[in-house]
Amino acid sequence: MKKFRVSLQWKFFLCIVLIIFPTLGVIFTWTGIQNKNQSDEQVVNQARILARQIVLTRQWVTDCGGIFVDIQSQGAKDIACFFDDKLQTNHGEFQRFTPAMVTRKLSQYSTRQDQYRFRLASLNPLNPENEPDGFEREAINLFRTQKVNETFRFANNSGHQYFQYMVPLYLEKQCLECHNREGDSVNAIRGGLSVFLNVEEMMSAAHKNHLKLAIAGTSLIFMTIFTLFVLMRRFVIKPLKSLEEMTDEISSGNLEARVNINTGDEFDKLGHRFNTMAQSLSVGRDHLQERIALATKELSDANRELQTLDKLKSDFLATMSHELRTPLTVVRGGIDYLNRTIKKEDNRNYLEIIDKNLARLIHLVSDLFDYTKIEAQKSEWSFDQANLSVLIEEVVEIISPLTIDKDIVIKYDNPGDILVEMDLERIEQVLVNLIENAIKFSDRETEIKIGIEEDQTHVTVGVKDQGVGISEEHLNSIFQKFSTVPSAGINKPEGTGLGLAICKAIIETHDGKIWAESVKGQSSTFYFSLLKKRPQPSGFRPAPE
Template sequence: MLLVIVSLLIINVFISRLILNIYVEQRKSNVLIRANIVANETKNYLTTNAMSNINSIAEEYSKEISGRIIVVDRTGVVRGDSNKEYLGSTFRHTEIQYALKGQTSANIYNFKDYGHVLYVSVPAIFHNRIVGAILISVSINDIYREVSHINQNLYLISAVSIVLIAFISFIFLDFTFRPLESFTKAIDGMTKGDFKQKVEINTNDEFKNMADAFNAMIMKLDQVDKQRNDFVANVSHELRTPISSIKLLSDSLLHQNEDNISIYREFMEDISAEADRLNNIIYELLALVDLDKEKLHINYKTTYMNFLLEKIVNRMRPLAEKKNIKLTLEQDERIQIKVDSEKIQQAIINIIDNAIKYTSEYGKVQVKLYSQSKWCVIEVKDNGIGIPENRLSQIFDRFYRVDKARSRKTGGTGLGLSISQQIVSLHQGIIEVESVVDKGSIFYIKIPNDINL
C-alpha cells in the first residue's frame, strides 16, 4: 500500500507539472506572437516618436490579450502604455533591457497582490536596427486555477484508487496467502519434534514449488533424525557388548577358585581383546567426528600413489598371511596426484582390511593402480563372501554390516567403509562397488587427477 501511495503521489506531481508547463508554454507562444505583431506595427512610429499612434496600438492589442502593453524607444523612454501610467518616463525593466539588446525573453513572476504574471519582451527592429522594445504582461492565474482543479481531480481519483486497491487486497489476502497457514502448521509440528509433516498445495505457483522443496527438506530431516537415532542405538549397543564381555569375564575371574595360571591368562587375553575392540570403536567414532567437521583441514601434498600403495600393502601383508591369503599389488603406470596422504591411506587400509576379513583362508586379494580418464583408480578385488545386490547401497552406512554374526567373529564395527567414503568424498572422489555373493567384491576408489583446491 505504501508503494502504491508513493507511486501515485509521484505520478500526480509529474502530471501536474507537465500540464502546467504545457499551458504556460502555449500562453507564452500566444503572447510572443502578439508582441511581435505590436513590434511590427509600432516600429515605424518609434523612429518618429509618434506617441499617440503607438499608444493607440498598445491599447487596442491590450484589450485583445487582457494584459498590459508597454512600448519603449531605443533609449528606454516609454512611448506607449496601455495603462497610460509611464508615458514619457524611462523604463529600466529587466525584460526591456534584454529586448533592447536584441533578445526575446519570457519570465513568470508571482506577486503578492496580482498573483502569477507572465512578462514577455521582444525587440522592435527597423532596417536591421533596434529602434525599441515591447513588453507585455498578462496574468496567468487562470492557468494555475485550472491546474489546481486538475490536481484536485487527480488526488480524488488517487484516493478512490487506493481505497479500491486496499479493499481488493484485504478481500484476496486470505485466499492468496492461505498456503502460509499450512507452512506455519508444519513448522510448529517440526518444533515439537514431529518430522512426519507434509504441506499439501495444489496450485501451480511459487507456493507449490516452495511446498515441494519444504516436503523434500522434511523428508531429509526425518531420514537424518532416524539415522541419528539408529546411530545412537548402534553406538550404545557396540559399546555395551565389549563392556558386558569384560564385566562377565571379570566376574568369572573373581569367582574362580582354581589356581591354574593358564585359565587366568586365557581370561585376561579375552579381556584384553575386548578392551582393544572397545578402543577401536572409540577411535573410529572419533575419526567420524573429525570427518564430520565442516572446517576439516585437508593437507594436500603431491604424492606418488605407487609408493603409498606399496607401503600400505607391505603393512597389510602380515595380516593376510595369518589367513594364508595372497595379497598382491599391480601397478601399470606411475601416478602422481595431490592428496592428504595420511587420510587417503586410512581409507585404502580400511577397504583392504575389509577384503582380508571377508575372504576365506587361501583366498586372494588384489590391489591395482591405474588411470582412467580424469581419475586415479585404486582397485581392491577379493574372492571372498561377496555382498548381496540389494545391500550394496547400504554398506557405507555407519554400523551397517551385511552379516552381523560374521562381523562379531571378525571384530568389525561397521564404521570402516563409512570413514573411507567420507575421506574419499573430501578429496572430491567416489567409491564404487561391484559384488557377487560367494564370488567376491571389487571396490573402486576414484580420486580426481586434478583436484580443485
C-alpha cells in the first residue's frame, strides 16, 4: 500500500487551521451566545422595570382609594365601569377609577404608541377582557403553587416576535371592597400583570450583530491563518527548502554547494553548520579519493598476484591428482591381491583399514581432479537430449545396495518421459552425490524421497532425506569447496567437502540452479533445476564425436 505523504508546509497549514478555526470559532460562538443572553437579560430587566412601575402606580391608586376622572374627558372614554360611583362637583361629573381601570387605561395608551402593552389576567375576572390566555393561566397557577415571583417567555404570533412577562398581583385590604365575593383573603394571589414587549427590532438588531460578528470572526480567522502561513513559509519552510536543495546537491556529488540563510535564528546557525559539514566532506572526499587510488593500485597488484597463485594452485592440484592416480591404482591392485591371498584374521583387519583409507584417498583425488578441471574450464561437455526420469531410475538402482546396511528405502515415482538437454554423465554424477549424501546422513530405517517436477521451460529435481538436518547458518556455505556440515554424534559421516561444490559447478554450467532447504533435526532437501533446452554454453569445448 502506497504511503500518503504531505509536505511540511501543508502539515503546518493543517495544524494552524485545526488550532485557529476551533479556538476562534469557540470564542466567537461564546461571544455570540453571551450577547444573546445579555440582550435577553436586558429585555427581562426592561419588563421588570415596567411591571414594577405599573404595580407602583396601582399601589398608589389603591392607597388613594381610587381616583376620580372627569367623565367627559378623553381619559375616561372606552373604559367599562362596574360600579356606579360618581361624584358631582362644580367642574362637572367625575367617575371613580379603580386600580384595574387605571391599568386598563394605561394599557390603551401604551398600545397606541406600539411600544409595549400590558393587561390584567385573572382566573375569575370581573371584566371578561381579563380572561387569561394559556400562558397566563399556567403562570397564575405557578404563582399560587410554587410561590415564584415572575415568569416570562419569548413567543411568536403570526410572524411577530414578542416578549411576555408576568408577575403576580396580591389582594390588599383596600381590594376586598370589590373582590370579597370569592372569599379571598388579604395577600392572596388574585391574578397577574402581563406585560408584552415588541422585540422584533431588538431581534433584528441582534441578528445583524450576530452577522457582523460572524463576518468579523471569519475574516479574523482567515487573516490569522494567512498571516501565520506566510510567516511560517518565510521563517521555516524557506530555510528548510534551502537546506533541502543543498543536501540534494551534496547527495548528487556536488560537495561545493553552500546555503545562505540570513534569518539570524536557529536556522541561520544550522545553515552555517551545513556549510561547515559540506566543507569537511569536500576535504574528506579529496583525501579519500587519494587513498582509494592508492588502495586500488595495491588491490590490483594483490589481485594479479592472487590470480597467479590460484592458477599455480589449480595447476598443482590438477598435476598432483593426475600423478597420484597411477600409484594409487597400483596400490589398489596390491590390496585386492592381498585380500584374496591373506587368510589370517588380524592381517585381514589391517587390510580392511588400509582399504578403507585408500578408497577415501582415491575419492579425494578424483574429486580434486574433477573440480580443478571444471574450475579451470578445461572439462569437456557433451550436451544431448536425454530422458532425465529414466536417468534417475537407473541411478537409484545402482545406489540401492548402499541402503541395505541402514535398512533405508528410496522412493521414486517415475512421472514418465522428461527430455532435457544435458551432459548425461555429469548430471548422473550430481544425482549420485546427492543420493549418497542422503544415505550417509539419514537415520536407520528411514526413507529417501526423490521427486521431479516440470513446467514449460524448466525441470526441478528434489532429494529429501530423514536425517539430522542442516542449520540455517550452514545452508549457504555447504556448496563452497572443502566445506563440511558439522554433525553431532560419534558416527559423524566423513567427506572431502568437494562433492557439493562439484555439483554446483556442474549445474551452473548447465545454466541451472542448486539449493537446499532443511529443518534442523528432521530432514534436508536438495534441489536442482535445469533448462529443458539450453543455449550453447560459451567458453567450453564440445565433446569429440
